[in-house]
Amino acid sequence: SQQGEEDPQALSIQEGENATMNCSYKTSINNLQWYRQNSGRGLVHLILIRSNEREKHSGRLRVTLDTSKKSSSLLITASRAADTASYFCATDNQAGTALIFGKGTTLSVSS
Amino acid sequence: NAGVTQTPKFQVLKTGQSMTLQCAQDMNHEYMSWYRQDPGMGLRLIHYSVGAGITDQGEVPNGYNVSRSTTEDFPLRLLSAAPSQTSVYFCASSYSNSGTGGSPLHFGNGTRLTVT
Numbered sequence: 001s002q003q004g005e006e007d008p009q010a011l012s013i014q015e016g017e018n019a020t021m022n023c024s025y026k027t028s029i030n031n032l033q034w035y036r037q038n039s040g041r042g043l044v045h046l047i048l049i050r051s052n053e054r055e056k057h058s059g060r061l062r063v064t065l066d067t068s069k070k071s072s073s074l075l076i077t078a079s080r081a082a083d084t085a086s087y088f089c090a091t092d093n094q095a096g097t098a099l100i101f102g103k104g105t106t107l108s109v110s111s
Numbered sequence: 112n113a114g115v116t117q118t119p120k121f122q123v124l125k126t127g128q129s130m131t132l133q134c135a136q137d138m139n140h141e142y143m144s145w146y147r148q149d150p151g152m153g154l155r156l157i158h159y160s161v162g163a164g165i166t167d168q169g170e171v172p173n174g175y176n177v178s179r180s181t182t183e184d185f186p187l188r189l190l191s192a193a194p195s196q197t198s199v200y201f202c203a204s205s206y207s208n209s210g211t212g213g214s215p216l217h218f219g220n221g222t223r224l225t226v227t
Contacts, residue, residue, distance in 0.1 A: 031213040042115070042201055042218030043154075050213070088153070092213065097161065098144060098169060099216055103153035 004032070004089040004102035012108045019076040021105040023089030024069075030092055032065060033099070034074050037086045046074075046087075079109045113137050117202050117219035124192040124226045132187040132222050134202030142205045142214070143185040144169070145177065147198040148221075154201065160185055192226045199223050 007022045023032070031050045035043040049056045049065045049072065056063045062075040076083055086104040093100050118133045136143065144159035146169075156169030160179040174196060176188040185204075189196060200222045205214035 033215065035216075040220075042220045043203075043216070044218070045215035048213060048215060090216075097167065098156050098159055100156070101146075101154040103151065 004091055004100065006087065006089055006102045006105040008105060009103070010106045010108070012110070013079055015080055015109055015111045017079055017109075019079050019083070019107055019109070021074045021087050021107070023072045023074070023102060025072075025089075025091050026070065027094065029067070030096070032063075032072050033090045034061075034063060034072075035088045035090060035101075037088065037104070039085070043088065076107075079107075081109050081111045083107060084109045115202055115204055115217050115219035117200075117222050119222060120220070121223050122225070124189070124224065126192060126194060126226060128192050130189050130192065132189070132200055132202075132224075134185045134187065134219060135183050136185075136202075136204040136217070137183065138204065138206070138217065139182060140204035140206050140217070141182065142207050143179065144203050144216070145175070145185070145187045146201045146203065147171065147196075148201060149198050157187065157200075189224075194226045197224060197226045 004023045004025045033048045034046045037043045047058050060077045065072045086106045088101050088104045090099040090101045115136045141162045145157040146154040148154050155171045158177040160166045166177050202219045203216040205216050207214040
């Protein structure tokens with residue numbers, strides 16, 4: 001069953017612009033993760049934010065978490081063509097035995 | 112480190128054939144899992160393992176079988192292939208031995224399977 005849902009499904013921007021993707025989830029979580037998938041490749045872990053954290057940074061990535069709204073956002077600043085990929089949020093299932101992924105946001109950055 | 116290695120990269124099967132998708136990791140990870148990725152469906156968990164000798168079902172286990180005889184290997188068997196199993200299959204691992212436990216998953220590059 002789907003836990004996280006990303007929004008928007010697709011996003012097209014120009015190089016240098018910021019990209020914001022949102023993730024909503026249904027049940028309480030211990031942590032939330034974001035992954036990137038380049039075309040034809042496996043997913044790559046970007047960042048993990050725990051339920052007691054509100055914001056986390058990694059390079060040009062900024063992730064926020066609002067547990068009261070059951071939502072998270074991923075901000076990519078100063079986007080580059082190389083950021084073109086699909087982005088997924090993921091949360092642990094209730095038993096803590098598996099990651100449940102959303103359907104992803106497809107980001108296209110044009111130069 | 113090679114990370115997570117999946118073979119083959121591509122495979123075409125006829126309905127009713129069986130095959131094994133191989134997955135190996137060299138990071139000494141306890142946790143391993145198989146997902147399938149279909150357009151519009153995202154990633155769905157097929158089976159997972161929290162250690163050698165321990166496996167369990169995920170969201171979509173029907174038609175698939177797994178075993179975990181070593182820490183390194185986690186093969187996925189298709190017992191009798193059906194067109195509905197046409198998909199991209201990903202193997203992933205993490206160091207936690209209690210499920211994912213907030214540990215990042217390391218993915219292989221996938222096996223693209225077509226069943227005709």
